[in-house]
Amino acid sequence: MQITDSAHGEVTVLQCEGRLTMTTARPFREAIEARITGGTTRLVLDLSATEFIDSSGLGALIAGLKRARQAGGDLRIAGAGTQVLTVLNLTNLDRVLRPHDSVEEACDGW
Template sequence: MDHTVEEVGDDAAVITLAGRVNMVTAPAVRELITGIISAGRVRIAVDLDAVEFIDSSALGSLIGCLNAARRANGDLRISRPTKHILAVLEVSNLIQLLRPYPSAHAALEA
């Protein structure tokens, strides 16, 4: 799994993930995002366009990060999920918590 982080304004960040996000890489995703939140960037957009595969442990990490962001008076949103990721979100009924947006910047502005 690869990633990039773009700082936006004083309190936001766009995290772009790429590759496979699964039980092996999920802890690194959680550590990355919670570290960004701890640094004061509490509005997070996670761009999933380049994610080839995601599993339940990765989704669990994103939900944990969503909770951490909300505890810090922020939020976490996802953008550009692939068809596979959308299907996983719909089947797991997590689409209500991790609502998809067409772009990372749209997710931050919503």
């Protein structure tokens, strides 16, 4: 998985490309932790290029959400594809980590 970031106002957008699985969950969590430790607490994960997520990936998303909220911020997801949305829906995590259609929509209200 490749992760690149960009600024969208006061929000940092992380573009996540590839598969979020057991082998990539740890570096994914570390990337989120590095941004939060660096002072960024408002994160949007652009999952439009994330083609697959498994249970380890879900755990990494929840860990990132928890860490961002502990730091006084939030973590939102945007642009998730069918497979990611299906997994979020089946696990009811879409109620905790509400998916947004676009990065702009996810950034609204901050």
